[in-house]
Amino acid sequence: MAENKIPYKIYLEEDEMPKAWYNVRADMKNKPAPLLNPGTHQPMTAEELGGVFCADLVAQELDNDNAYIEIPQEIRDFYKMYRPSPLVRAYCLEEKLQTPAKIYYKFEGNNTSGSHKLNSAIAQAYYAKKQGLKGVTTETGAGQWGTALSMACSYLGLDCKVYMVKVSYEQKPFRREVMRVYGASVTPSPSMETEIGKKINAEHPGTTGSLGCAISEAVEAAVKNPGYRYVLGSVLNQVLLHQSVIGLETKAALDKYGIKPDMIIGCAGGGSNLGGLISPFMGEILRGEADYDIVAVEPASCPSFTRGKFAYDFCDTGMVCPLAKMYTLGSDFIPSANHAGGLRYHGMSPVLSQLYDDGLMRAVSVEQTKVFEAAEQFARVEGILPAPESSHAIRVAIDEALKCKETGEEKTIVFGLTGTGYFDMVAYEKFHDGKMDDYIPTDEELAKYAAKLPKID
Numbered sequence: 001m002a003e004n005k006i007p008y009k010i011y012l013e014e015d016e017m018p019k020a021w022y023n024v025r026a027d028m029k030n031k032p033a034p035l036l037n038p039g040t041h042q043p044m045t046a047e048e049l050g051g052v053f054c055a056d057l058v059a060q061e062l063d064n065d066n067a068y069i070e071i072p073q074e075i076r077d078f079y080k081m082y083r084p085s086p087l088v089r090a091y092c093l094e095e096k097l098q099t100p101a102k103i104y105y106k107f108e109g110n111n112t113s114g115s116h117k118l119n120s121a122i123a124q125a126y127y128a129k130k131q132g133l134k135g136v137t138t139e140t141g142a143g144q145w146g147t148a149l150s151m152a153c154s155y156l157g158l159d160c161k162v163y164m165v166k167v168s169y170e171q172k173p174f175r176r177e178v179m180r181v182y183g184a185s186v187t188p189s190p191s192m193e194t195e196i197g198k199k200i201n202a203e204h205p206g207t208t209g210s211l212g213c214a215i216s217e218a219v220e221a222a223v224k225n226p227g228y229r230y231v232l233g234s235v236l237n238q239v240l241l242h243q244s245v246i247g248l249e250t251k252a253a254l255d256k257y258g259i260k261p262d263m264i265i266g267c268a269g270g271g272s273n274l275g276g277l278i279s280p281f282m283g284e285i286l287r288g289e290a291d292y293d294i295v296a297v298e299p300a301s302c303p304s305f306t307r308g309k310f311a312y313d314f315c316d317t318g319m320v321c322p323l324a325k326m327y328t329l330g331s332d333f334i335p336s337a338n339h340a341g342g343l344r345y346h347g348m349s350p351v352l353s354q355l356y357d358d359g360l361m362r363a364v365s366v367e368q369t370k371v372f373e374a375a376e377q378f379a380r381v382e383g384i385l386p387a388p389e390s391s392h393a394i395r396v397a398i399d400e401a402l403k404c405k406e407t408g409e410e411k412t413i414v415f416g417l418t419g420t421g422y423f424d425m426v427a428y429e430k431f432h433d434g435k436m437d438d439y440i441p442t443d444e445e446l447a448k449y450a451a452k453l454p455k456i457d
């Protein structure tokens with residue numbers, strides 16, 4: 001069989017690794033809408049953004065024109081420790097499903113932080129260091145981003161202060177300890193260290209926190225402490241840019257064997273892994289060179305693309321961050337307990353939001369128990385224990401492969417396997433014990449939050 005020429009894992013040689021990130025905005029006709037100042041509703045200037053983010057990252061955030069941005073040598077050296085990540089041909093899954101489809105996945109879980117977030121963490125820490133800053137602040141929900149940032153900061157000798165959503169801080173002590181191994185200080189949020197934390201604690205005694213609230217605290221801590229800046233693990237244009245390393249490697253690996261995918265699937269929380277994976281392929285679509293079916297997968301409990309509004313909204317609960325135009329459920333929407341912590345954000349990357357609104361990609365939502373069924377099916381044949389977030393993409397890849405079985409189509413499917421699930425065993429336990437629920441918000445609930453979106457004209 002000709003196919004057997006394609007190895008189980010396609011790696012790249014060191015000299016085949018990307019030397020520049022690809023900025024999909026350069027090829028977009030409709031650029032993502034600018035971030036707005038929450039007070040004046042005017043586009044944020046570089047100077048204003050510079051109070052929160054470090055200078056080189058502000059430049060990347062605002063750059064809608066340069067298609068390629070060189071990856072500094074120091075970052076490429078760090079990438080070499082855990083990249084290239086393998087592109088795996090899922091022969092065993094194909095066999096199990098008895099599908100004529102050809103399935104590939106790009107596995108980003110091969111580093112200690114266990115996810116793709118390290119790709120942007122090292123870049124953001126690098127530019128902070130280059131600017132001579134003392135440290136960075138951030139929030140973390142489930143803990144993957146905080147872990148990745150801790151690793152990057154310890155490598156570069158930067159201080160790292162993480163506000164961790166209180167419920168995760170209490171329920172995921174091991175993630176917290178990994179961050180401390182890398183020297184980060186981890187504070188449960190809402191804390192009594194910031195004005196916004198004190199306010200939220202006073203208004204909601206006993207609250208277990210939310211991502212939006214932790215973001216507000218981290219931003220306040222960055223603005224108040226000289227020598228500190230805030231960094232964010234998803235949503236922002238700069239994060240998508242850094243994550244393009246995933247897509248560039250995927251494309252280089254596929255090109256090596258002359259493989260052209262039909263479908264590209266990824267889970268979408270804030271949109272960074274999906275945005276990174278699809279960027280070079282989307283570039284081809286935008287330039288009229290190729291066509292792909294691109295699919296974002298989100299949880300039915302937090303359906304920003306499939307049921308949200310495309311509007312300006314706050315990125316955080318405290319309303320201190322700039323406003324972003326994105327598919328959103330409203331900044332105080334708190335999804336029901338969903339075990340894919342990384343997909344619980346109310347909004348979506350402005351770049352992906354614009355591409356989706358322009359009809360260049362589609363989105364589907366899936367229910368939690370169906371996701372865990374797919375996760376387990378995958379683990380049993382491919383060996384890797386997937387993160388619940390990643391398993392959203394697995395679910396849809398399996399569904400599509402089963403459709404091919406019916407139609408006889410030999411589609412080539414590529415999906416992003418963003419990370420491993422070792423810290424999510426409580427979720428797997430709930431699934432095994434039949435205690436997982438599939439709560440889906442009603443239209444009335446969503447309408448209530450949508451009505452509170454800020455009015456921008």
Ligand SMILES: *Cc1c(COP(=O)(O)O)cnc(C)c1O
Pocket residue numbers: 114115116117144145233234235267268269270271272273274342343387389390418419420
């Ligand atoms: C954070 C995370 C996600 C979701 O974030 P995106 O910005 O949408 O990529 C997905 N998978 C894993 C493993 C994560 O840690």
